[in-house]
Amino acid sequence: MNARHEHIIQLVSARGSVSVNELAQTTGVSEVTVRQDLNALEKGGFLRRVHGSAVAPESDDVGARMQTRFAVKKRLAEFAAGLVNPGETVFIEGGSTNALLARELSDRQDITIVTVSHYIAGLLREKGGDVIILGGLFQKSSESVVGPLTRLCIQHLNFHKAFIGIDGWDATTGFTSRNMLRCDVVNAIMEKPAHTIALTDASKFGQIHPYALAPQQPFRQVITDSSLDIACQQQLRAQGLTLSLV
Structure with a gap:
């Protein structure tokens, strides 16, 4: 080299x-x-x-992914944390930016966090408010749970906001993911009457992955960084999404 x-x-x-x-x-x-x-x-x-x-190479190791574009992801996490109001229950699905969001919320005693990520739960183990960890099939690589039991848990819970990570977005395919079982979990979240937010850095836009993410219920808001291509910005807004550029 x-x-x-x-x-x-x-x-x-x-x-x-x-x-x-x-x-x-x-x-x-x-x-x-x-x-x-x-x-x-x-x-x-x-x-x-x-x-x-x-x-950057894809990895399910959340800790490793947090180091890629760390400064950008931290700013996104700080912005997202500012949207969480006292007394709210929020769902944090998974991914590196969401893990940084959990860190930003870790001192908040006035909220409840629901997650499928054992990695995120570990970040919150010593401080913060109540944490609800869902059950399901444990994916060792991503340290998250998936499957029918996870979907059942989601159906029996309510939350005000849901922060969800994505693997890709393209104007022709919409939001996509590399993991089929993770898509099933996200789709269950999207069926809830909550404010759903895609939280991701701009590098994911323009990428296409095999599995459609939330094809039936669109996100209400997208939070990403200001380097997002202008054409992508226009296409997202044309779909009726609230686009927040940080």
Whole structure:
């Protein structure tokens, strides 16, 4: 691995997604050379190529994912935490930005948090208000529960707001996920009369994954960072979503 490769890895890790054109300008080589670099780095598992860009490698390890675009995700979490009112019960589904949201809410004694994530529950174990952990099939890689029992638990609970992570969004497919069982959990959440919020950094937009996320009940709000492409912003607002750019 040469110095250019290391620089590319650092950029992609810090920002989550970087275009081939920008990488060529930043490194001072041609786009052809950058594509060759990306092919080599993708084979090594250092990143993924998608739609003319390089994106950070996917992992179910929440702790590892929190380090990618950490500063951006922390600002998103701070903004989202400001939406939670005293006395509310909030559902925090999972993912790295949601884990940072849980950290932001960990000193709040005046709220109740419901989660499927044992990782998030662990962040709240020593302080904060009440925490409700749902039952279900434990996915060891993501430290979350899924399956019919989880859906049943959701059906018997009520909450004011639900913060949900996504894996991808495209104008043609809508929101998508890499995990089929996680989609089932999210779809159960979306059936509840709560204010549903997609909380994610902008690197997820433009990506397409196999499983449709909340295809029947759209999100009411999307919170993401201000680097989101203008076309995506317009398409999201055209769908009637409240778009909050941080």
